[in-house]
Amino acid sequence: GAGVSQTPSNKVTEKGKYVELRCDPISGHTALYWYRQSLGQGPEFLIYFQGTGAADDSGLPNDRFFAVRPEGSVSTLKIQRTERGDSAVYLCASSSGGPDEQFFGPGTRLTVL
Amino acid sequence: AQSVAQPEDQVNVAEGNPLTVKCTYSVSGNPYLFWYVQYPNRGLQFLLKYITGDNLVKGSYGFEAEFNKSQTSFHLKKPSALVSDSALYFCAVRDMRAGFQKLVFGTGTRLLVSP
Numbered sequence: 001g002a003g004v005s006q007t008p009s010n011k012v013t014e015k016g017k018y019v020e021l022r023c024d025p026i027s028g029h030t031a032l033y034w035y036r037q038s039l040g041q042g043p044e045f046l047i048y049f050q051g052t053g054a055a056d057d058s059g060l061p062n063d064r065f066f067a068v069r070p071e072g073s074v075s076t077l078k079i080q081r082t083e084r085g086d087s088a089v090y091l092c093a094s095s096s097g098g099p100d101e102q103f104f105g106p107g108t109r110l111t112v113l
Numbered sequence: 114a115q116s117v118a119q120p121e122d123q124v125n126v127a128e129g130n131p132l133t134v135k136c137t138y139s140v141s142g143n144p145y146l147f148w149y150v151q152y153p154n155r156g157l158q159f160l161l162k163y164i165t166g167d168n169l170v171k172g173s174y175g176f177e178a179e180f181n182k183s184q185t186s187f188h189l190k191k192p193s194a195l196v197s198d199s200a201l202y203f204c205a206v207r208d209m210r211a212g213f214q215k216l217v218f219g220t221g222t223r224l225l226v227s228p
Contacts, residue, residue, distance in 0.1 A: 004156075031214065042117075042203050042218030043157070056214060091156065099145050099164045099209070102216060104157040 025094030
């Protein structure tokens with residue numbers, strides 16, 4: 001079946017611009033997660049949705065970062081006034097919840113010039 | 114707070130030899146433990162998990178991992194390595210308590226299997 005998909009696969013933007021990254025989870029998965037992976041590091045948690053609501057946004061680095069999941073399926077990660085330090089691979093994952101494993105998408109590589 | 118340590122940046126092994134990739138963890142409650150593998154320019158792929166029960170967990174592609182509560186370790190193993198196993202491996206932990214959904218990852222260990 002279809003896995004987690006993310007668009008775009010690559011995004012190049014200029015410092016100060018606004019970007020949106022999209023995640024389409026596995027059908028039927030109620031839990032959705034965003035992580036950020038910098039070069040040479042493991043993924044770092046950003047935010048977790050259960051259904052439409054953000055159940056844990058403790059990983060968002062500052063108020064320039066925001067995410068939504070209005071219908072409990074597709075999610076969008078929004079970054080305002082991008083900075084060069086935001087350059088990373090942004091990973092989305094989904095799961096059935098509970099102890100089940102999270103299934104990851106291929107990621108969006110964001111480059112801020 | 115949750116944390117994971119992968120003490121080796123890189124592990125080198127010859128094809129056909131056994132391999133071990135080390136992981137130790139720290140959580141306040143009981144852990145859920147996971148191993149993921151990442152191939153170049155691809156997303157993370159789930160290998161195996163420990164939730165409860167047998168300390169030896171078997172997963173995909175012949176990999177297994179042993180949960181050791183006293184040593185707070187969850188080392189990844191395979192009896193006979195293949196060149197195609199060469200990749201980046203991540204250990205991750207999740208607190209079992211309700212409300213703790215996020216995975217905390219280690220920094221990764223690069224496995225190189227030589228022919």
